[in-house]
Amino acid sequence: MPKITFIEHDGTQHIVDAEVGKSVMQAAMDNLVPGIDADCGGECSCATCHVMVNSDWVAKAGGPNEAEDSMLDLNPERASNSRLSCQMTVSDDLDGLIVDLPEFQF
Amino acid sequence: MSEAPTLNMADFDPKDLAIEDIDVSQRSLWIEDKKMAFFDRLRDEAPVHYCKDSEYGPYWSVTRFKDIMEIDGNWQDFSSEPAITILEPEEDFPLPMFIAMDPPVHDEQRKTVQGSVAPANLKLMEKTIRERTQKVLDGLPVGEQFDWVDRVSIELTTQMLATLFDFPFEDRRKLTRWSDVATGDEESGIVESEEARQAELYECLEYFMGLWQERADKDEGTDLVSMLAHGEATKNMSPQEFLGNLILLIVGGNDTTRNSMTGGVWALNQNPGEYAKLRNNPGVIPNMVSEIIRWQTPLSHMRRIANRDYELNGQTIKAGDKVIMWYLSGNRDERSIDRPDEFIIDRDRARQHLSFGFGVHRCMGNRLAEMQLRILWEEVQKRFHMVEVIGEPKLVPSNFVHGYTEMQVVLHPH
Numbered sequence: 210m211p212k213i214t215f216i217e218h219d220g221t222q223h224i225v226d227a228e229v230g231k232s233v234m235q236a237a238m239d240n241l242v243p244g245i246d247a248d249c250g251g252e253c254s255c256a257t258c259h260v261m262v263n264s265d266w267v268a269k270a271g272g273p274n275e276a277e278d279s280m281l282d283l284n285p286e287r288a289s290n291s292r293l294s295c296q297m298t299v300s301d302d303l304d305g306l307i308v309d310l311p312e313f314q315f
Numbered sequence: 316m317s318e319a320p321t322l323n324m325a326d327f328d329p330k331d332l333a334i335e336d337i338d339v340s341q342r343s344l345w346i347e348d349k350k351m352a353f354f355d356r357l358r359d360e361a362p363v364h365y366c367k368d369s370e371y372g373p374y375w376s377v378t379r380f381k382d383i384m385e386i387d388g389n390w391q392d393f394s395s396e397p398a399i400t401i402l403e404p405e406e407d408f409p410l411p412m413f414i415a416m417d418p419p420v421h422d423e424q425r426k427t428v429q430g431s432v433a434p435a436n437l438k439l440m441e442k443t444i445r446e447r448t449q450k451v452l453d454g455l456p457v458g459e460q461f462d463w464v465d466r467v468s469i470e471l472t473t474q475m476l477a478t479l480f481d482f483p484f485e486d487r488r489k490l491t492r493w494s495d496v497a498t499g500d501e502e503s504g505i506v507e508s509e510e511a512r513q514a515e516l517y518e519c520l521e522y523f524m525g526l527w528q529e530r531a532d533k534d535e536g537t538d539l540v541s542m543l544a545h546g547e548a549t550k551n552m553s554p555q556e557f558l559g560n561l562i563l564l565i566v567g568g569n570d571t572t573r574n575s576m577t578g579g580v581w582a583l584n585q586n587p588g589e590y591a592k593l594r595n596n597p598g599v600i601p602n603m604v605s606e607i608i609r610w611q612t613p614l615s616h617m618r619r620i621a622n623r624d625y626e627l628n629g630q631t632i633k634a635g636d637k638v639i640m641w642y643l644s645g646n647r648d649e650r651s652i653d654r655p656d657e658f659i660i661d662r663d664r665a666r667q668h669l670s671f672g673f674g675v676h677r678c679m680g681n682r683l684a685e686m687q688l689r690i691l692w693e694e695v696q697k698r699f700h701m702v703e704v705i706g707e708p709k710l711v712p713s714n715f716v717h718g719y720t721e722m723q724v725v726l727h728p729h
Binding site: 246247248249250252253254255256257276279280282283284285286312313314315 | 384387388418422425426429430433434435437438664666667671673674675677679682
């Protein structure tokens, strides 16, 4: 299974095995990674699964879709590499993906 | 309007009515607290239900969790304009506000102010909120009856609002009054007439115009009035639009958290086993806060207008139809929430509730509300064995604001 590394705001790393076809958000939830709330359960409707994609992975992970973009836009702490992890699908191409978690979800 | 006399819903068991005759918006159901059985029936038998005639004209009721999420997340097909409650806006007194606008104007205006309640800013406010909460709680009488709504819920939320607006602290109860007036009407007993309501809201506008002028003349500050006066998307608003947005921020920060502050005490009193869990494990408070917000659902509904014909759960909503998303019902939907009628402070996935809405209009102040409630309960638990409710609380007579006008309590120390 592809591996994904979540890095908390304080630097704590969580390396998890992620199931292909599921969302990156789900991989975090399944492995009890703290710092992702996912209040809407993965419907791109709350923006509480915000992550920042490591610069080495931005090209492979791609940018936000239209609906995701409008939700991300509501966060004043949005960065150029921000994504909603419920909109990122785990694939073999993303084996090794690294994402940073924000200090707070909003 | 139909010729037939209107059935008074509160006189009926919902099972005895033809499904098409059900009108969950009727005030009597909310005054007498009989609405839940009606929502139970709609969720089971007609989750997308058309009411052909009501005090507010025809409207659709959407009552299941997943259907509500589908509509709330789809601003392209369901417009928030010109208003977000079932009540039609007064034609001669429009109150434009960003919650009742669609993108892109909504986004521009919201972005101007949302930083004030973003988590980074909240961290700076936490100490002040805790000190104020301690002061309010320490000033309460122990062992004698008083009104929790007035002394705690209104006081704390009003102090918070005054801080966010940098509003003269001694005048802060004016904010409480304007919030009540904005959502009240003649039948609720809050104002004598629509004219009187508008006159009071103009007083609100006049007061804030003074603050606006004062803040516009200075550099941009961190309070909401200053942010509006300096923001590119908001600095040229008309007075009516300024008033609309003020009311949005006042009601949004006031009626909602206030009623969750009261509702939590009421829920714990009705569930002594949960109160015992809380005493044994204060660490459950953040999870309990989400459960309180679900259980209370301080705003019962939001409304949309369909932009096009739309199929939902077997029904066709026509372009132009009014659609009411009953958050209160969705938060009791057993298809999405386990044992939804029970108040369970350590429930799994407690954050997955509808009370803040979903999509681009999701509650801007949700993190602030959670923080205020968390601090309140942390400080209450340090001081009191029990906040005992005496009798039953009095309900706000509204199908929009789901809350309390009064709740008598007695405090029992540890």
